[in-house]
Amino acid sequence: MIFKLRSYKPEDFETLYEIDQLCYEPAIAYSRRELRNYLSFPGADCVVAKAGAKIAGFIVTASADAWGYIVTIDVLEAYRRQRLGTLLLARAERRLAAKGVRQVALETATDNTAAIAFWQKHGYRTRGIRKDYYSGGRDAYSMVKRLNAGAKKARKGSEAL
Numbered sequence: 001m002i003f004k005l006r007s008y009k010p011e012d013f014e015t016l017y018e019i020d021q022l023c024y025e026p027a028i029a030y031s032r033r034e035l036r037n038y039l040s041f042p043g044a045d046c047v048v049a050k051a052g053a054k055i056a057g058f059i060v061t062a063s064a065d066a067w068g069y070i071v072t073i074d075v076l077e078a079y080r081r082q083r084l085g086t087l088l089l090a091r092a093e094r095r096l097a098a099k100g101v102r103q104v105a106l107e108t109a110t111d112n113t114a115a116i117a118f119w120q121k122h123g124y125r126t127r128g129i130r131k132d133y134y135s136g137g138r139d140a141y142s143m144v145k146r147l148n149a150g151a152k153k154a155r156k157g158s159e160a161l
Helices: 010-023 032-040 084-098 113-121
Strands: 004-007 045-051 054-064 067-075 103-109 125-134 138-146
Touching (some): 010 045, 010 054, 054 084
Antiparallel strands (some): 004 045
C-alpha cells in the first residue's frame, strides 16, 4: 500500500472527525469542538495520510518552545499493521524538530497494550501515571521522548511507503 502524506486542509475536518470517532470509544474520542480547538491552537500541526483518494489516518501535534505534544494519532482499522502509524509519527516528529522541539509528550490509556507497545517501540518512555485522565476513571501513562538533532531535517512534499 502506498500512502501519501500532506498537511491538513480545513475541508478535511469532517473526515478526520469521523475517523476519530471510529478509532476511539465514545469516552475517549474527541467532540467536534475539541478536535477543532486542537487543530486551531497556536503551534498546532496535522499530517494527513491518504491511500489513493481516501484519508486513511492522521496525527495532530502541538508545540511551544522546545516542547511538543501528540494530541492524537488515528489510523482506520483497514490500514493498521501497514506501518502507517509509524510513517505519520516520523513525519510529525521531523516537523516538530524543525520547529526546535526537543522533547515530545503524550498520554495513553494504561490498559491500551497495543498503544503502549507502539509508543515504546518508537522510543517513548513512561514518566508517570495521570489518575482519572479519561472519563470513567481510566488512568493514562504520561510518556516522553527526546528528539535528536538528526530529526531536524523535515522533508518537503509527499512521502510514500
